[in-house]
Amino acid sequence: MRSFCVPRRAIALFAVLAVFGTVSVAASAADTYKIGIDLPTSGADASDGVPTKNGALLAIDDANAKGLPGGITLQAEPLDDAVQGVHDPAQGAQNLKTFAADPSVVGVVGPFNSNVARAEIPVSNDAGLALVSPSNTNDGLTIGEGAKALRTSHPDEITYFRVCTRDQNQGAAGADLAKSLGFKKAYVVDDNETYGKGLADVFDKDFRAGGGTILGHDHLTKNQQDFKALLTKIKATNPDVVYFGGVTATGGGLLRRQMGDAGMSNVPYIGGDGISDTEFLKDAGALANNSYYTVAAPDASKLPSAAAFNKEYKAKFGSDPGAYSASAYAAALVIINAIKEAAANGGVTRANVLKYVAATKGLPTPIGAVGFDKNGDTTNPVISEYKIVGGKPQFLKQISVKT
């Protein structure tokens, strides 16, 4: 039997040709860069995550349609950080690691929830990958020693940015709203998560500072379904209003619904952007009315700059934009703009994109001019206030908080 012997030189020649072949093929294709999107898009959190994701997708599609310099095309890479219907920090961190490992991902839009951001910031810091959130409001993500501790690999390099303002402002707006409605005694409940507890603590402090009385501050346990005992306790203190720090998926809606059973159906309810979704309306049932909430974003239907966005969103997705859709569009626009700047100045690399994201100033977006300060916070903090009337949210007013 004649053994088939391939001369070593031939193998080497084939290998070299193969490498050059692929390299030349890659170089000849127009450059495609990916923008990662990490949001909770399944389960109870989907009513938050999906409209937000749609906003980002719209921005990327628009940019591709208009065309980018150098024939660059952008590709959206959405990943879900919800596990069993609720946003999960571990899943978020995993998603960021997936993005970090993919060299064509040059920026990420997300996450939606602050506790997921806590898990993702170290990963983004380590990879030098820009992470722009449309909706995280917890103060400790950008301010203070806690924020620095999150930047594990490079403590002085900011890779996390947000186009929305912080809970320091949202809590203050909530307290201001409660005071303006004439409420003097409030009972505070939070879901014991990063966002919920942080927001509730700010409300607690600011409501007291404004002259109100906090009758009590309680925390829910995970997956709690029965609030009757807690509500009986709250009812006995006779509050003017109940403030909830947290999201619908962790009990915001069910707590409100069971207020009716506990005999507190005429006590109003104030929450943050965590209950600004359609899921809250469903969970709370008839008691969704007479609830108020704040959102760390301008109301897209009220801004002239957002009119075009609203029309486009409705045409493409067949429904009204969510509370953070326009913010997600803006977040994606920040990255897209940075990619354009990078392409013109030294090439599209993660480091370069990061540099131009950080340098964003006065970028026109559907939520107004976006820019970041040295901590990665927005230079245009805006809070909108809503009341639910007849099962629908009604815009009350907008506060611009300058800190």
Added chain:
Amino acid sequence: MELFFQQLVNGLSLGGIYALIALGYTMVYGIIELINFAHGDVYTLGSFFTLAILTMLGIQNVLHGFPLAAALVGIIAASMLFCGIVGVLIERFAYRPLRNAPRLAPLITAIGVSFILENIMQLWQGPSPIPVPTFIPDPTFNLGGVTIEIKQVLVVAMAIVMMIALQLFVYRTKIGKAMRATAQDRDAAQLMGIDINTTIAVTFLIGSALAGAAGFVSANYYGTTWFFNGFNAGLKAFTAAVLGGIGNLAGAMLGGFVIGLVEAFGAQYISDQWTNVMVFSLLVLVLIFRPSGLLGESLPTKV
């Protein structure tokens, strides 16, 4: 003082639901020494079934008088039957083949069945809480300053009625005798001519039917249902069964009410976020000082 009684009512209602589920756990454990982790999910199935029936019947408003009574009895019976059948099927296909396998195998299978049921329910009705149409009137009545909802009375009444019925069944009927015999010594029971397969199937039927009743009551009590309810409720109910003495019917009831009360009073006098810690610490303490539970008998080791 009325706050104390108000929380007492809350605790008893919550405890009633736990007690109903715990009865099923304890029955199954008593007879085949299996902790049926899927039991909590059968309870959730009961509430889902109730939701489906109420939606199908198109009951929009609150009923009164005779239609209310008829609907109540009818839907509870249907829910119990449905869950009973599901329980029997689970036993037949998941547990019976493993009856003589080492103890770990059916335990893992039970966990597997639990996940299967949870995911089926998640696919069926979606992952968020779903509102249940109301048909029981809301009005509450006042008893010396304490507001009691009719729904709460229903829960506690159901639990007590079911337990009495169960006691009568287990101690006064022939099948009940067969169940007790099988629980005591399976091989001897077989030698005495008892059909083990049927007896165990009946045990699962009754245990799961009770879970179905609990599901119905809870769907009405909270006005919502959620696919993940069974996980928490099952865990607490299992704790209740162990607390009261696993294998002991009265123990399961007692354990259920004790846990309900601990949760309610804990939320009032300590803090809502410590309720889980309190419940499970209580369990650990009781087991340290009374390993066989509050009402369990310490069985002598046979030589």
